[in-house]
Amino acid sequence: xxxxxxxxxxxxxxxxxxxxxxxxxxxxxxxxxxxxxxxxxxxxxxxxxxxxxx
Amino acid sequence: xxxxxxxxxxxxxxxxxxxxxxxxxxxxxxxxxxxxxxxxxxxxxxxxxxxxxxxxxxxxxxxxxxxxxxxxxxxxxxxxxxxxxxxxxxxxxxxxxxxxxxxxxxxxxxxxxxxxxxxxxxxxxxxxxxxxxxxxxxxxxxxxxxxxxxxxxxxxxxxxxxxxxxxxxxxxxxxxxxxxxxxxxxxxxxxxxxxxxxxxxxxxxxxxxxxxxxxxxxxxxxxxxxxxxxxxxxxxxxxxxxxxxxxxxxxxxxxxxxxxxxxxxxxxxxxxxxxxxxxxxxxxxxxxxxxxxxxxxxxxxxxxxxxxxxxxxxxxxxxxxxxxxxxxxxxxxxxxxxxxxxxxxxxxxxxxxxxxxxxxxxxxxxxxxxxxxxxxxxxxxxxxxxxxxxxxxxxxxxxxxxxxxxxxxxxxxxxxxxxxxxxxxxxxxxxxxxxxxxxxxxxxxxxxxxxxxxxxxxxxxxxxxxxxxxxxxxxxxxxxxxxxxxxxxxxxxxxxxxxxxxxxxxxxxxxxxxxxxxxxxxxxxxxxxxxxxxxxxxxxxxxxxxxxxxxxxxxxxxxxxxxxxxxxxxxxxxxxxxxxxxxxxxxxxxxxxxxxxxxxxxxxxxxxxxxxxxxxxxxxxxxxxxxxxxxxxxxxxxxxxxxxxxxxxxxxxxxxxxxxxxxxxxxxxxxxxxxxxxxxxxxxxxxxxxxxxxxxxxxxxxxxxxxxxxxxxxxxxxxxxxxxxxxxxxxxxxxxxxxxxxxxxxxxxxxxxxxxxxxxxxxxxxxxxxxxxxxxxxxxxxxxxxxxxxxxxxxxxxxxxxxxxxxxxxxxxxxxxxxxxxxxxxxxxxxxx
Numbered sequence: 001x002x003x004x005x006x007x008x009x010x011x012x013x014x015x016x017x018x019x020x021x022x023x024x025x026x027x028x029x030x031x032x033x034x035x036x037x038x039x040x041x042x043x044x045x046x047x048x049x050x051x052x053x054x
Numbered sequence: 055x056x057x058x059x060x061x062x063x064x065x066x067x068x069x070x071x072x073x074x075x076x077x078x079x080x081x082x083x084x085x086x087x088x089x090x091x092x093x094x095x096x097x098x099x100x101x102x103x104x105x106x107x108x109x110x111x112x113x114x115x116x117x118x119x120x121x122x123x124x125x126x127x128x129x130x131x132x133x134x135x136x137x138x139x140x141x142x143x144x145x146x147x148x149x150x151x152x153x154x155x156x157x158x159x160x161x162x163x164x165x166x167x168x169x170x171x172x173x174x175x176x177x178x179x180x181x182x183x184x185x186x187x188x189x190x191x192x193x194x195x196x197x198x199x200x201x202x203x204x205x206x207x208x209x210x211x212x213x214x215x216x217x218x219x220x221x222x223x224x225x226x227x228x229x230x231x232x233x234x235x236x237x238x239x240x241x242x243x244x245x246x247x248x249x250x251x252x253x254x255x256x257x258x259x260x261x262x263x264x265x266x267x268x269x270x271x272x273x274x275x276x277x278x279x280x281x282x283x284x285x286x287x288x289x290x291x292x293x294x295x296x297x298x299x300x301x302x303x304x305x306x307x308x309x310x311x312x313x314x315x316x317x318x319x320x321x322x323x324x325x326x327x328x329x330x331x332x333x334x335x336x337x338x339x340x341x342x343x344x345x346x347x348x349x350x351x352x353x354x355x356x357x358x359x360x361x362x363x364x365x366x367x368x369x370x371x372x373x374x375x376x377x378x379x380x381x382x383x384x385x386x387x388x389x390x391x392x393x394x395x396x397x398x399x400x401x402x403x404x405x406x407x408x409x410x411x412x413x414x415x416x417x418x419x420x421x422x423x424x425x426x427x428x429x430x431x432x433x434x435x436x437x438x439x440x441x442x443x444x445x446x447x448x449x450x451x452x453x454x455x456x457x458x459x460x461x462x463x464x465x466x467x468x469x470x471x472x473x474x475x476x477x478x479x480x481x482x483x484x485x486x487x488x489x490x491x492x493x494x495x496x497x498x499x500x501x502x503x504x505x506x507x508x509x510x511x512x513x514x515x516x517x518x519x520x521x522x523x524x525x526x527x528x529x530x531x532x533x534x535x536x537x538x539x540x541x542x543x544x545x546x547x548x549x550x551x552x553x554x555x556x557x558x559x560x561x562x563x564x565x566x567x568x569x570x571x572x573x574x575x576x577x578x579x580x581x582x583x584x585x586x587x588x589x590x591x592x593x594x595x596x597x598x599x600x601x602x603x604x605x606x607x608x609x610x611x612x613x614x615x616x617x618x619x620x621x622x623x624x625x626x627x628x629x630x631x632x633x634x635x636x637x638x639x640x641x642x643x644x645x646x647x648x649x650x651x652x653x654x655x656x657x658x659x660x661x662x663x664x665x666x667x668x669x670x671x672x673x674x675x676x677x678x679x680x681x682x683x684x685x686x687x688x689x690x691x692x693x694x695x696x697x698x699x700x701x702x703x704x705x706x707x708x709x710x711x712x713x714x715x716x717x718x719x720x721x722x723x724x725x726x727x728x729x730x731x732x733x734x735x736x737x738x739x740x741x742x743x744x745x746x747x748x749x750x751x752x753x754x755x756x757x758x759x760x761x762x763x764x765x766x767x768x769x770x771x772x773x774x775x776x777x778x779x780x781x782x783x784x785x786x787x788x789x790x791x792x793x794x795x796x797x798x799x800x801x802x803x804x805x806x807x808x809x810x811x812x813x814x815x816x817x818x819x820x821x822x823x824x825x826x827x828x829x830x831x832x833x834x835x836x837x838x839x840x841x842x843x844x845x846x847x848x849x850x851x852x853x854x855x856x857x858x859x860x861x862x863x864x865x866x867x868x869x870x871x872x873x874x875x876x877x878x879x880x881x882x883x884x885x886x887x
Contacts, residue, residue, distance in 0.1 A: 018317070018335060018338055018339065019338065019342070022310075022313065022314060022339075022342055025309065025310070025313050025636075026306070026309075026310055029305060029306050029309040029310065030306055032305065032619050033302040033303070033305040033306050034302065036301075036302060036305070040220075040620075041301045041302065042297075042301075043220065044220055044222055044223070044301055044623075045291075045297035045298055045301040046297050047148055047218065047220065047222040048144070048147070048148065048222065048224070048287075048288045048289075048291045048292050048297075048298075049291060049292065049295070049296075049297060050147070050150070050218075051147050051545075051547060
């Protein structure tokens with residue numbers, strides 16, 4: 001199959017495929033970020049400040 | 055449990071960063087001034103020593119040798135040490151444990167400094183691989199890899215020992231940095247040594263260009279960006295004393311950035327012989343980078359949302375706020391420059407130089423200063439010596455950056471526009487290359503320092519650099535005064551019982567059925583590209599099958615997927631593995647097809663002629679002198695490029711892919727301070743195959759290297775008098791040809807004696823052509839055959855042999871049409887016709 005990568009019109013295919021792949025990853029991560037529990041989120045966000053309190 | 059943090063290592067790295075930062079900036083200022091005044095390449099020593107030193111230049115401080123020293127020092131010494139200081143400081147506190155091994159920290163620190171010292175010695179000596187930001191010779195490359203492993207080992211060991219189960223987002227960025235830099239550095243530096251200080255890259259031509267810019271672009275991404283983002287996510291909340299604006303946004307920022315960044319490398323090769331699909335891929339992913347980069351910038355700036363008043367009073371916040379703003383500006387400009395149409399104008403000009411300095415001076419430099427001002431009083435338990443000095447540093451540095459970047463933008467756009475401007479009839483180009491240089495460098499013949507040159511765009515770049523280093527000197531003094539007389543402080547904390555973490559066994563790394571099918575899907579889709587006929591169809595069928603399984607798995611039990619992801623945040627090994635997959639994917643898809651197909655048997659059309667032994671020796675001199683820093687060897691598929699550098703009457707005379715196939719390493723270049731050299735040479739003469747007919751004759755080149763302004767008035771190129779006094783190493787050529795054969799260059803079988811004799815014969819033949827006309831000021835006693843014999847031994851003749859070879863190719867036709875055809879940017883154009 002490989003030689004067809006060279007011959008075929010990848011200008012049209014590659015951007016769409018790449019965008020689709022990236023968009024899928026982006027949506028997956030976005031969903032994970034949105035559904036993250038509040039207490040977990042707040043705990044993680046406060047980690048750099050822990051030793052300020054010590 | 056009582057924990058005492060290791061503060062010594064961050065202290066050491068911080069001091070090292072301050073010292074090497076000054077060195078990097080000083081070398082940068084010298085290099086900048088060399089572009090304005092060629093006398094800064096060594097001639098100025100005549101004045102400084104009241105005539106004791108005589109000469110037009112000093113080989114160790116020419117622009118071609120100093121520029122790599124400047125970039126390596128800025129990236130690996132200044133930012134590298136700064137980043138290690140930040141990582142060692144923050145990782146311990148985020149993990150609530152001391153760094154795993156003090157010994158490894160010590161080896162890391164001293165090993166890194168020795169490598170930098172090695173670079174500072176070898177680069178001015180002309181010992182280089184010529185791959186940008188990867189110039190170091192192979193023994194230093196091995197040292198870098200080993201020390202990086204020590205760093206990674208210590209870091210991951212610390213993660214394993216941590217007393218805080220959750221991995222904060224800064225640690226994610228550090229993980230991505232460690233594994234990606236290791237991957238990039240090792241792959242890009244695969245090479246065959248010919249001696250202790252010399253080697254050839256195993257990649258050639260297009261392959262090398264692609265691998266190099268996959269590395270080069272991501273050196274910016276994963277050495278200058280991701281670790282500093284980790285530092286931003288740790289130090290900015292600490293300085294502002296409030297959590298990051300949105301932890302959710304930081305998650306999206308991390309994964310999007312890590313996934314997208316690695317694909318964008320080909321945007322450094324737009325409009326070149328790189329296949330168009332790769333160019334489109336590079337451009338597209340660069341544009342997509344806008345989103346995560348700006349997400350990160352906004353997250354940083356909005357962390358200050360209720361504390362803007364601190365901007366007026368706290369220098370640390372001031373540096374961080376402007377650093378993050380520069381991150382946003384540079385990451386806006388980067389994708390803009392990656393648009394092919396914009397790149398036509400900007401590439402090879404100073405616009406790109408302005409862009410990278412907005413990043414390093416603005417983003418890295420300002421973040422470094424903010425971090426140092428925050429850390430120093432805490433690491434020595436003292437108070438910052440002078441906030442006024444810190445404020446003054448801020449303003450001087452900011453004005454310096456703006457002066458630098460503004461002048462470079464103007465110079466780049468001006469030169470880019472002039473280079474593309476046609477004459478009134480539209481039949482030719484309006485300006486000679488040197489005229490475009492004079493427009494940004496002050497006119498004049500270049501022989502003398504003129505008043506006007508002090509008001510040129512290049513001069514203002516130097517002034518910007520001087521202001522920036524002045525601010526940085528104030529920073530170094532301020533830190534010195536802050537720590538003077540203070541005892542180094544140790545921080546001790548009490549840590550409660552540690553909850554369990556890193557409990558996910560290896561067999562459950564793909565514990566989610568859903569994720570397992572995602573990987574299978576990607577694996578078989580990738581295989582489908584490479585498998586032969588029919589097998590590829592099976593792979594595609596399997597891809598569909600696993601897509602279906604993935605959907606079913608997600609529908610059936612999406613809770614286990616959520617659970618799996620949450621576990622990742624407390625299990626660093628599977629997290630690291632996933633990050634590796636994300637960064638490796640882009641490289642594999644881009645690079646492997648080119649490595650497989652880009653071979654001479656697949657080339658149809660122009661195929662590079664092999665170098666003669668003498669030409670190869672000359673090429674090594676070209677590389678050692680760093681000529682690639684100012685001259686490209688790539689005529690882009692653009693009309694102004696072809697009109698300027700192509701030959702009259704020859705159609706499509708841009709650089710074709712096959713013309714640099716045997717170049718290990720490639721020499722396409724990234725900046726044109728001088729003109730492109732891809733068509734400088736020509737074919738062999740019928741009378742003597744040792745002599746070639748290039749664009750200019752041998753005497754022109756002889757005089758040009760002796761005094762560039764004699765042949766090109768207005769040029770800012772240094773003179774190279776030492777090339778007329780140093781001998782070509784004929785004995786080394788057989789070993790170098792042997793290494794070239796190993797990396798795939800089809801040299802015919804030759805014994806050592808034949809190679810050396812061939813090189814000497816060609817050198818004599820070339821020297822003979824200038825016997826009656828050349829005058830060598832350093833040896834006025836030589837003339838006639840005596841001069842010929844003398845010159846034939848010198849590097850100048852082998853370098854002329856190489857220059858006269860550039861652009862020589864033969865036409866190749868393929869009989870078997872079934873074989874893969876040439877990867878060429880005009881594939882689309884031909885198809886359209």
